[in-house]
Amino acid sequence: MNIGRVVDSIWCTRKEDGLxxxxxxxxxxxxxxxxxxxxxxxxxxxxxxxxxxxxxxxTKGSAARRSKGLENSPVDCIIIGIIDAKTDGEEDMDx
Numbered sequence: 827m828n829i830g831r832v833v834d835s836i837w838c839t840r841k842e843d844g845l846x847x848x849x850x851x852x853x854x855x856x857x858x859x860x861x862x863x864x865x866x867x868x869x870x871x872x873x874x875x876x877x878x879x880x881x882x883x884x885t886k887g888s889a890a891r892r893s894k895g896l897e898n899s900p901v902d903c904i905i906i907g908i909i910d911a912k913t914d915g916e917e918d919m920d921x
Contacts, residue, residue: 828884829909830855832876836869844899851876851905853884870903871896883907 836850849872854865868884873893876882882905893904 827906828855828886830865830868830870830882830884832878832880832882832905833867834878842900845901848873848899848901851878853882853903853905855884856881868903870905871899871901872905874905874908876905876908881909883909 830853832851833854834852836852838845838850851870851872853868853870855868856865868886870882870884873896884903885906886903893906896904
């Protein structure tokens with residue numbers, strides 16, 4: 827699993843049949859220390875209603891396709907949680 831911050835929405839007017847009805851978000855992955863300018867960007871399927879600016883919990887690969895309804899969909903990364911609060915030692919990641 828990874829932690830990331832939602833930075834934008836992705837809109838697709840045409841997509842593979844297994845992706846119809848799914849919402850896609852652009853997510854910047856966080857490193858172990860804090861958010862960084864050159865963080866990896868991934869496209870994640872959102873099944874829980876995350877919004878831009880929110881910290882989210884992600885899962886990738888075959889674990890992403892284990893969610894109900896995605897068994898036959900070509901997804902690689904899904905948002906599985908919205909993080910309400912997270913602290914790393916003395917620093918709060920919501921700053």
